[in-house]
Amino acid sequence: MALKNTQVLLAARPQGWVTESDFRIVETDIPSPNDGEILVKNTWLSLDPYMRGRMSDRKSYAKPVDVGAVMIGGTVGEVIESKNPAFAKGDLVVGTLGWQEYAVTDGRAVRKVDPSLPHSVYLGTVGMPGVTAWLGLIDFGTPKAGETVVVSAASGAVGSVVGQLAKSRGCRAVGIAGGAEKCAYVTRELGFDACVDYKDPSFEKALAEATPNGVDVYFENVGGPVLDAVLPRLNAFARIPLCGLIADYNAIEPYAVKHFGALLTNRVRLQGFIVSEHLDRWPTALAELSQLVREGKLVYRETVAHGLREAPRAFIGLLKGQNLGKQVVKLA
C-alpha cells in the first residue's frame, strides 16, 4: 500500500525547557508483521509528564529514549493485521507503541480492552494515569475516612482521579492547581471539597484555610514551592506518595526543599514509586476504575490535539500546564 507511517523521533536532548526542535517528524514504510506478530494502527496517543525524563540522560528509573529513536508513549489502536492467534483483526488494544501511526508488536506489550467505553479513557482514567492515582493513594497513601487528602496537579490525569478516589473513601479532598479555571473544574466537575490556586499570591493562606484539620495524605506530582507550602501543613503520621516532581523536570538545577524537617517532626512516611513496577496491582485498580467510570462516579476531561504532527506542541503545552485533564492526541 502507498500509505506511510508518520513517526516522531527524539532529535536532541533538551536543555531546560523542551522545544519543538528537540523532535523530528519522519515518514517511513509501514512495517509488516511476522509470525506471532500483529500490526496495529494507533488511533490515540497519550502525552504524559514522565516522557520529559525519558528525553534526558540524567540518572533516572528508566533508560532514556535514544536520540534518533521513536519517542516512547502509550497508545490505543486497532489490530489491522494479525499473525498471532491471540488477536483478531479489529481488536482494540492498549500498549506503549510510541509516537507513531503504525507499529508491529508480538502482542506481549499490549492488552485487549472493551471497546464499549470511550477508547481514549484507556490512556487516562482507566489506564496508566488512573492506576498511578489508585496505587499511590490506596497502597502508599492509605487514606482513612475523615482524613484530609491533598493532591497537586489536581486537574491533571492523575490528580483528578486521586481526589475522586479520596472522596470515595470518605476523605476530604483538596486540590492544588494553577489558575481559577482549573480550580473551578476541580471543585465543580470533579467534586473536590476545595481547590487552591498555587499561582495566587495568597496561596499559602488559602491552603491553610482549605485544610483546617491539617494534611494526612499529600499525593505529590509537582514538587518545588508547592511542596514547601504543603510540608508545614502535615499532620503527625502523614503519608506522602511521591509520584512526580514536574516542577523540576525542566529545571537545570532542582528546587531545594526548605521544610524537609517536617518529615521528621511529623513522623511522615514518604514513598517514591512508579506504577510500572507494581503490575500485580493493575487488575484490582483497573477493575475499580472502569466500574466507577461506567457508573458515572469517576469523571474526567481531556484536552485533545489532532494529528501526530501536533504532538510536540501539545507535549510542551502539557509541561507548561496548558492542558485541562488528560492530554491525548487523536491520530488521523
Place this chain on the structure above:
Amino acid sequence: MALKNTQVLLAARPQGWVTESDFRIVETDIPSPNDGEILVKNTWLSLDPYMRGRMSDRKSYAKPVDVGAVMIGGTVGEVIESKNPAFAKGDLVVGTLGWQEYAVTDGRAVRKVDPSLPHSVYLGTVGMPGVTAWLGLIDFGTPKAGETVVVSAASGAVGSVVGQLAKSRGCRAVGIAGGAEKCAYVTRELGFDACVDYKDPSFEKALAEATPNGVDVYFENVGGPVLDAVLPRLNAFARIPLCGLIADYNAIEPYAVKHFGALLTNRVRLQGFIVSEHLDRWPTALAELSQLVREGKLVYRETVAHGLREAPRAFIGLLKGQNLGKQVVKLA
C-alpha cells in the same frame, strides 16, 4: 536531712546555638514520696540531641519544656525510699527523671534494670539510643545481607549501634563522622567497613569510594549537606529511617535539600520516627542489645562529664560534636 536537690532549669529559649545562660542551676529541698511513690537518687544523666528540640517552641512532635521547669532527660538511679510495693530500697531504675539529683515518681515512668551491666549503658547502647538504632534500622531500614548501610553521626550513641547491628545482619556498614579521630574509632573499635569524614574537602569522593555498590539504607541523624551528599548515592528501592536532623537544630533557617528528587527517581521509602512512639518494640530490641553487650559483640564508648553543674557545658559540646560515643553525666 540537710542535703539539697541540685536541679538544672530551662532559663530561656535559645535563638540559634544554645548557650550556658539558657540554663539556670538551683538548689531545692529534696521531695518526699507519698503512698505509691518512690524517691530516686539519680546517679547518671543522659544528654541527647533531642533535648535541643524541647528547649524550643518551634512546632515539633513533643511539647517543649516550660521556661523555668527542670530540663527533661533520661536517668539511671537508685531507689532510696519506697512507698510503692513494686520497688525496694536499692533497686536500680531507668527513667526520664530530668536534670536533677533527686526525684519522686509513682514508678510508672521507670523500669528496674539488671545492675550487673555497667549502669550507664542503660542510657546508651541498652537504652533509648540503642533502641532508636535498632528500631530505625531493623523495622524501617529492613536491611538485607549484602546491602550497604550508611549512617551519619556514626560515632554517636545511636550511629555506633546502627553500624554494628548492620554488620550483624551481614551488611556493609559505612559511617559518616566528623574528623579523623572519630572515623578511626568507628572503623577500628566499632568494626564498620569504612567511615568517611564529612569535614574533609574530598568528602563526596570518599563517600563514593566507600559505597562502590551504592547505598541501600541511609540511617539519617544529621541532615544538611551530609544528606545532600548521600542522596545521589541511593540505590533503587533504598530506605531512609529519618531519626534526626541535628544540623538544623541550632539553625535559624533550616537547610534546603537539593537532591530531594533522588527520593522519586530511586523509589525511596523514607520514614520519620521517634522511638517513644513504638514502645511495643522495646522489649525485643532491649533483649537483643543487652545480649550483644554481654557477649562483647556490641561495643561502645562514653564521654563522661562529672557533676550536674557540668551538664549545660557538656550538652553544648554534644551539639557541636565534641563528644565521642554516648555523652553522659556522672552525678555526684
